[in-house]
Amino acid sequence: AQSVTQLGSHVSVSEGALVLLRCNYSSSVPPYLFWYVQYPNQGLQLLLKYTTGATLVKGINGFEAEFKKSETSFHLTKPSAHMSDAAEYFCAVSETSYDKVIFGPGTSLSVIP
Amino acid sequence: KAGVTQTPRYLIKTRGQQVTLSCSPISGHRSVSWYQQTPGQGLQFLFEYFSETQRNKGNFPGRFSGRQFSNSRSEMNVSTLELGDSALYLCASSVRSGRAGVETQYFGPGTRLLVL
Numbered sequence: 703a704q705s706v707t708q709l710g711s712h713v714s715v716s717e718g719a720l721v722l723l724r725c726n727y728s729s730s731v732p733p734y735l736f737w738y739v740q741y742p743n744q745g746l747q748l749l750l751k752y753t754t755g756a757t758l759v760k761g762i763n764g765f766e767a768e769f770k771k772s773e774t775s776f777h778l779t780k781p782s783a784h785m786s787d788a789a790e791y792f793c794a795v796s797e798t799s800y801d802k803v804i805f806g807p808g809t810s811l812s813v814i815p
Numbered sequence: 816k817a818g819v820t821q822t823p824r825y826l827i828k829t830r831g832q833q834v835t836l837s838c839s840p841i842s843g844h845r846s847v848s849w850y851q852q853t854p855g856q857g858l859q860f861l862f863e864y865f866s867e868t869q870r871n872k873g874n875f876p877g878r879f880s881g882r883q884f885s886n887s888r889s890e891m892n893v894s895t896l897e898l899g900d901s902a903l904y905l906c907a908s909s910v911r912s913g914r915a916g917v918e919t920q921y922f923g924p925g926t927r928l929l930v931l
Contacts, residue, residue, distance in 0.1 A: 744924065745905055745922040745923055745924045745925045746850075746858075746905060746907070746922040747922060748919070748920050748921075748922075792858060794858075802860055802863070802871045802873065803848075803850075803860050804860070805857055805858035805859070805860075806857075807857050808857060808858075
């Protein structure tokens with residue numbers, strides 16, 4: 703069965719600092735991996751996704767994630783945090799693209815001025 | 816191009832009632848997925864429709880059902896509502912485009928259901 707763990711339910715960073723949100727997954731088949739963001743009182747937005755090919759995936763708003771099969775990880779990074787990055791971030795895994803997606807519990811990111 | 820729209824945005828029901836939520840995908844999108852978000856269970860996949868056919872279903876009881884119409888609009892229905900069904904219900908539509916068939920997904924704002 704597939705599952706996702708996100709280390710740290712809450713992460714705080716200073717404005718301008720590196721953002722690192724951790725995601726580990728388990729899957730019996732090559733996974734599709736996703737990062738979603740949810741701003742306060744809003745719906746979800748897809749940040750980026752990994753399907754096949756290049757293991758470093760670039761997304762919107764300056765975020766990127768690297769698929770590391772040996773570590774079963776898909777950590778999300780951004781070089782310099784902005785106040786507008788404060789939101790809930792969800793990592794997700796699927797066997798076949800957007801259907802039957804399994805979500806992680808989410809990490810709440812706070813950005814300190 | 817209009818985004819994914821969901822109606823109603825807010826809904827209050829009582830236990831035992833049933834509810835129908837509607838989702839209109841982006842024009843040209845044939846795949847619609849539904850998700851439930853609660854503080855306790857987090858985000859969970861409900862089901863996915865493509866061209867009026869349910870392709871996948873998450874681990875939810877039979878009280879949760881859905882359908883998709885020929886214009887790709889989708890509805891989900893929850894019968895015999897329970898307190899635990901109080902949640903934000905999100906709908907997303909997706910489409911494959913380009914020579915490589917890259918699939919892109921867009922979410923609606925959600926319907927917030929409160930069961931009393």
